[in-house]
Amino acid sequence: MGSKHKPRKVLTAANSLQDECIRVPKVYDWVTDTLTVSNTIRFDEEQLEEIEEAMEDPSRRPLRIVCKNPKTPPLFPLDQSDPHLYDDNGFFCEQVGEKRSVTVPVGGEFVEAQLIDLLFSSEVKILVVDRNGDVVTEMIVDVAAMESFVLCFPDGTDLLCRISKIISRITTGSLLLNYPCPETFKLEVTFCVDVQVEAEVKLEVLARFCTPRENNIVVNEEDVSNNQCPPIEFPAQCPSIFPMKSCDCQARGEASGKTAEDATEQGEAGILVDICPDCSLTNSIFEFTFDDRERSDGLKNIKFYATGFDPETLSCKSHNGGLKLIISGDGRTAEGRRFDFNLALVNNALCDQFQVQLIDERSGRIAFDTGIVDVEKGKIQIADCVDFSDLKVKAD
Numbered sequence: 001m002g003s004k005h006k007p008r009k010v011l012t013a014a015n016s017l018q019d020e021c022i023r024v025p026k027v028y029d030w031v032t033d034t035l036t037v038s039n040t041i042r043f044d045e046e047q048l049e050e051i052e053e054a055m056e057d058p059s060r061r062p063l064r065i066v067c068k069n070p071k072t073p074p075l076f077p078l079d080q081s082d083p084h085l086y087d088d089n090g091f092f093c094e095q096v097g098e099k100r101s102v103t104v105p106v107g108g109e110f111v112e113a114q115l116i117d118l119l120f121s122s123e124v125k126i127l128v129v130d131r132n133g134d135v136v137t138e139m140i141v142d143v144a145a146m147e148s149f150v151l152c153f154p155d156g157t158d159l160l161c162r163i164s165k166i167i168s169r170i171t172t173g174s175l176l177l178n179y180p181c182p183e184t185f186k187l188e189v190t191f192c193v194d195v196q197v198e199a200e201v202k203l204e205v206l207a208r209f210c211t212p213r214e215n216n217i218v219v220n221e222e223d224v225s226n227n228q229c230p231p232i233e234f235p236a237q238c239p240s241i242f243p244m245k246s247c248d249c250q251a252r253g254e255a256s257g258k259t260a261e262d263a264t265e266q267g268e269a270g271i272l273v274d275i276c277p278d279c280s281l282t283n284s285i286f287e288f289t290f291d292d293r294e295r296s297d298g299l300k301n302i303k304f305y306a307t308g309f310d311p312e313t314l315s316c317k318s319h320n321g322g323l324k325l326i327i328s329g330d331g332r333t334a335e336g337r338r339f340d341f342n343l344a345l346v347n348n349a350l351c352d353q354f355q356v357q358l359i360d361e362r363s364g365r366i367a368f369d370t371g372i373v374d375v376e377k378g379k380i381q382i383a384d385c386v387d388f389s390d391l392k393v394k395a396d
Contacts, residue, residue, distance in 0.1 A: 017206040017386045025198035028235065029152040029242045032164075033215040035120060035145040036190045038171065043137075043183055050137040051128060055179040060130035063176040065185060067168040068125035075164055075194075091122035093161040093193065096146070099153055102219045111240045114153035115219055118161055120145045120191045124168050128176070143168075143189045150217040152238030157199040165192035199235050210243055211282040217241075247276035247385050249316035251325045251345050255352060255378035259290075260371025265300055267293040269370045270378075271354055273345065275327060279385035281309050286331070286343060288356050290368070302368065304358065306331040306341065316384070322348025323382040330361070339367065347382040354380065 043051070054060045070090040099114045106113075121144040128136040153159065172186040194212075256270035268291040275284050286306035306329050313328035325345045332338050339358040346353040352375035358368040 017208050021204050022207070023202045024200070025158075026201040026203070027210070027242070028154065028157050028197040028199065028237065029195075030197075030210070030212040031149060031151065031195045031215045032212045033147065033149075033193050033195075034190055035147050035193060036188060037143060037145045038186060038188045039141070039143060040184050041126065041139075041141055041187050043139075043181075047128075047137040047139065048181070048183065051176065051181055052179050054128075054130055054136045055176070055181070060132065060134075060136075061177065062131060063136060063181075064129050065170050065174045065176065066127045066129055067170065067187070068127060069166045069168055070122055070124075072163055072165050091120075091163055091166060093118060093120050093163055095119075095159060095161070102150065104150055104217050104219050106217065106240045109240060111238065113150050113217070113219075113238065113241065115148060115150055116153065116159070117146060117148050118193075118195065120147070120163055120193060122163070122166050122189065122191070124166070124187070124189060126187070141187060143187070145189075145191055147193075147215075148219075149195055149215060150219050151195070151197055152241045153197045154235040154238075156235040157197050160196040160198060162194050163191055164194050166190070167192070209278060211278055211280045213242060213244055213282065244280060244282065245311050247279045247281060247311075247314060247316075249323055249325055249382055249384050250276035250279055251347070251380060251382045252277070253352075253378060253380040255354060255375040255380050257354075257373040257376040259373060262369075263371040264366070264369045265290065265292055267291050269354075269356065269373050271343075271356065273343075273380070275309075275325060275343075275345075276314075276385070281311050281314070284309050286327075286329070286341075288341075288358075290370070302358075303334040304331055304339065304341070304356075305334075316382075319346055320348040320350055322346065322350075323384065325382055345380050345382060347380045351375065352378075352380040 051063065054063060072091070096117045096119050099116045102113055102115045103110050104113050121142065124141045124143055125138060126141055127138045130136055167190040169188055170185055171188045172182070252274045254270075254272045256268060259266055259269050270289045272287040273285065275286065277283055288302070288304040290300070290302040292300045308331070309327055309329040313326070315326040317324045326343070328340065328342050330338065330340050338361050340361055341359065342357040344355040353372055354370075354375065355372050356368075356370045357366050359365070360367045
């Protein structure tokens with residue numbers, strides 16, 4: 001949208017473009033995910049005898065089952081390809097089989113990508129301790145999860161796969177109060193995983209920090225094509241997959257006020273927004289509440305949570321010396337009913353305003369409209385994100 005809409009006193013977002021000259025691994029794709037597996041674990045006879053012996057002493061009861069997770073490397077540095085980071089730490093991530101070329105729908109278009117299978121494994125130490133914290137018995141449990149990922153993974157790039165955190169818990173109850181105790185228990189383990197595709201390049205760039213996308217591209221097995229010998233060429237970027245389209249502006253705040261006279265219902269409307277944090281729609285938040293003050297037609301309080309945002313609808317415009325942000329998406333009420341939504345936010349020197357419309361997904365009819373709400377409590381802040389279109393205008 002360029003810098004023409006940018007007034008002098010509008011805040012510039014912290015994560016805006018700036019000149020950089022760098023020699024770095026170029027990120028072709030970046031995916032984070034959480035994988036959860038559940039196993040039934042059985043005590044052996046020797047362990048049951050040790051538990052029974054501890055149970056016979058009232059001063060040691062009750063006993064507890066405790067999980068000890070392997071310590072994972074820190075999130076930074078981002079490059080975790082050094083094999084010494086994984087020496088003797090009880091967990092690993094590896095690719096199983098070869099990558100396969102696939103054609104997948106992304107953003108209404110069919111694009112070429114690669115499908116890989118990754119195996120995540122870990123050792124989890126299980127302890128049974130008494131009320132004093134002394135160990136009664138222990139065991140090592142092997143846990144593994146297999147997951148498929150659709151990635152931009154062209155030849156000439158490297159796959160970096162790591163486990164950023166391991167979370168385990170006993171889902172059948174961790175207290176052992178009396179003997180005989182259960183011979184089995186349920187162990188649930190969650191892997192927090194980070195998958196990157198990189199190639200080392202030298203770039204003179206205008207840059208800002210980027211965020212990962214969700215692992216949400218699905219491929220049918222019958223769509224997997226046979227491997228073919230590729231032509232010799234430099235790796236190509238996958239613009240339809242990564243990086244995602246950046247935002248022209250960002251907004252955050254918590255605000256409330258009375259609905260307008262032309263609203264579908266009269267009452268108190270409130271919003272909590274964090275749209276485009278770090279100038280990316282990833283991890284955006286929009287929550288809406290409505291407290292019905294007109295009781296004659298029955299109480300119609302609303303709690304609505306956005307679950308998706310449409311990047312094509314994001315618009316940022318100048319408005320009375322400030323900015324106006326418009327975004328659409330979908331979400332659900334606290335009762336589970338699905339709606340599409342339109343959201344408009346205004347932040348300028350005169351006042352802060354917002355408007356929320358909830359739209360029935362089936363009929364397309366506006367089921368609820370706040371009208372233009374003047375903020376009485378709270379604050380909305382909108383900051384401009386510097387993007388390439390701004391720089392093109394400046395260059396002219």
